[in-house]
Amino acid sequence: MYITMVKKIRADGTPCRKCTEVEQLLRKETLLDKIDNIVIADERDPESGGMQLARKYNITYAPFFIVESEGKAPVIYTVYFQFVKEVFKTSTTEKQEIDEIMDMNPDIDFI
Amino acid sequence: MSKLAGREDMTVIAFDVNHLAEEYDQKKPSEIIKLALDSFENLAISFSGADDVVLVDMAVRINPDVNVFSLDTGRLHTETYRLLEQVREHYNIQIEVLFPDTAAVQELVKEKGLYSFYKDGHKECCGIRKVGPLRRKLATLDAWITGQRKDQSPDTRAAVPVIEIDGTFSTSDNRLIKFNPLSNWTSNQIWQYIRKNDVPFNELHKRGFISIGCEPCTRPVLPNQHEREGRWWWEEATTKECGLHPGNLDKKSV
Numbered sequence: 001m002y003i004t005m006v007k008k009i010r011a012d013g014t015p016c017r018k019c020t021e022v023e024q025l026l027r028k029e030t031l032l033d034k035i036d037n038i039v040i041a042d043e044r045d046p047e048s049g050g051m052q053l054a055r056k057y058n059i060t061y062a063p064f065f066i067v068e069s070e071g072k073a074p075v076i077y078t079v080y081f082q083f084v085k086e087v088f089k090t091s092t093t094e095k096q097e098i099d100e101i102m103d104m105n106p107d108i109d110f111i
Numbered sequence: 112m113s114k115l116a117g118r119e120d121m122t123v124i125a126f127d128v129n130h131l132a133e134e135y136d137q138k139k140p141s142e143i144i145k146l147a148l149d150s151f152e153n154l155a156i157s158f159s160g161a162d163d164v165v166l167v168d169m170a171v172r173i174n175p176d177v178n179v180f181s182l183d184t185g186r187l188h189t190e191t192y193r194l195l196e197q198v199r200e201h202y203n204i205q206i207e208v209l210f211p212d213t214a215a216v217q218e219l220v221k222e223k224g225l226y227s228f229y230k231d232g233h234k235e236c237c238g239i240r241k242v243g244p245l246r247r248k249l250a251t252l253d254a255w256i257t258g259q260r261k262d263q264s265p266d267t268r269a270a271v272p273v274i275e276i277d278g279t280f281s282t283s284d285n286r287l288i289k290f291n292p293l294s295n296w297t298s299n300q301i302w303q304y305i306r307k308n309d310v311p312f313n314e315l316h317k318r319g320f321i322s323i324g325c326e327p328c329t330r331p332v333l334p335n336q337h338e339r340e341g342r343w344w345w346e347e348a349t350t351k352e353c354g355l356h357p358g359n360l361d362k363k364s365v
Contacts, residue, residue, distance in 0.1 A: 058129060059278055060270060067283075078278040086283045098238040098246065105279055107263075108242060 001069050003087070004037045006050040008062035011043040018103065019063040022080045031088055035065075061104055078104060126150060126288060132274040140292035141169045143273050144256065147290040148174050151254040155180050157245070158206065160191035161313055161323040162301045163258025164198060166292065168310045170256070171202045180207040180248055184240035185216065186325035190314045197311045209244040216240065226327060233328055233343045240325070249280040254288040262297050263322070263338060298338070 005026075007019035026032040041050025041062050053059075053066065057076050065077040067087055077083035081092040081100050102108055135143050147154055148170065155178035156166050170177040181195055199206050219227065219239055228236045249255060259271050277289040293301065298321065305312050315323055319331030321338035332341040 058132075058272070058275055061278075064278070075283050076276070076278060076281075082282065094243065095238070098242050099234070101242060101246070101279055102234045102238055108279065 001067060001087075002036050003034065004039055004053070004066040004068075005035045006039050006041050006053050006059075006062055006064050006066070008050065009040055009042040009044070009048075013044070016062055022063050025080065026084075029084070029088075029090065031084065031090075034088065128274055128276050128288065132272045135273050136295070138273075140165075140296060141173070143290060143292035144169050145173050146274075147254060147256055147292070148177065151288065153252055154178065154254040154256065155207070155248075155252055156256040157181075157258070158195075158198070159258065159323065160187065160194050161258070162298070162305065162316065163293070164194070164310055164312055165301055165304050166256060166258055167198060167202060167204070168304075168308060169292070171204060175202075175204070177204065178207070179204055180209055182241050182244055183208045183210055184325050185211065186240065186327060188313075188315060188323070188326045188329070191323060194311065194313045201311050207248075209248055211240040211244050215243065228328060228343075229345060232346055246280060249277070249287055250282065250285060252287065253285070254290065256290045256292065258293050259291045260293045260296055260298075260301075 005023075007023065008016035010016055023032065026035065039049040039053060041054055042048035043051075045051065050062070054062070054064075057064075057066070057074075059076060059078060061078060063080070065080075065083045065087075067075045067077065067083075069075075077086070079097060079100055081097045084090045085092045085097075131146070135146060144166065156170055158164065158167055158179050158181045160181060167177075167179055170179075183192075195206055195208070198204070216239055219236065223231065223235075255277070261271050271291050271294045273291055273294045275289050275291070277287040281287045304310065313320070313323055315329075315331075319333075320329060320341060321332055322341050323329055324342055328343055330341050330344060332338060
């Protein structure tokens with residue numbers, strides 16, 4: 001299994017708040033060293049590695065995770081709590097997962 | 112399960128989402144719905160009780176037994192409940208009405224009352240009453256059809272593709288495909304279709320409501336006001352902090 005994390009640098013050059021939070025959570029849970037590759041999606045550079053991956057997988061927000069396993073299609077995670085639950089089998093609550101879904105998708109409630 | 116490939120093979124391999132999204136981008140909504148219905152058996156339309164009723168009208172013409180679900184938050188307008196019933200009878204279809212988790216609602220109301228969203232923001236309530244039930248339903252599907260349109264929110268929906276992998280609700284066991292057949296339609300086109308085809312619609316639209324959600328969180332808008340201004344108006348406009356600037360993503364395709 002090979003795990004790539006894509007995190008964002010915003011158009012003004014500052015790091016994305018959510019990406020920083022997620023990185024801190026990974027560190028706190030001692031999971032950061034299980035991420036094989038961290039790629040930057042720099043909004044100022046459409047050709048940055050992370051922006052290319054976002055286009056390739058049709059992802060429109062960050063951070064996101066790509067989990068590649070031999071012989072299988074890559075699995076993309078845009079919800080952090082779902083990612084750690086499924087990949088690292090950590091326990092999460094439904095509320096945590098839904099809160100994050102709503103944070104990352106401000107119009108998900110607009111349906 | 113997809114009619115094109117087994118779930119164990121990851122549906123998306125055979126159902127080439129990026130290619131089809133491009134191919135179908137300029138096609139009619141009915142053609143996109145047909146593709147969805149032809150490609151997936153385990154698929155349902157999400158019907159909110161607003162102008163997305165056109166999805167139901169189009170789909171029933173293709174498959175009279177199409178699956179439709181609706182989220183009853185417990186706080187909808189009477190007019191919306193009436194429309195759900197009218198649609199059920201008009202098209203002779205079943206509408207699966209989904210409800211929030213009782214214990215979660217009771218806990219919220221006990222702790223914060225019935226109108227906590229005016230003080231704490233709408234997300235907690237929406238999470239319990241809407242997103243939770245939606246997520247549980249989507250976990251049982253291979254694909255869903257929504258009424259999302261680009262013109263509904265210039266900030267957050269400007270790049271809604273007609274077909275996409277649902278990055279929010281897919282899991283490692285369930286790769287969910289999301290169809291947005293109305294993505295490129297404007298509100299005007301929706302209403303032309305409704306009038307031309309005599310489609311039943313929510314009475315609230317006659318009273319200036321454009322976007323219709325829960326009763327306490329929805330209000331009519333004035334002419335030229337954006338429909339989003341009729342929802343959660345007491346909160347500051349949301350900025351999509353996590354968004355990867357869609358302009359950049361759109362300029363190139365890999």
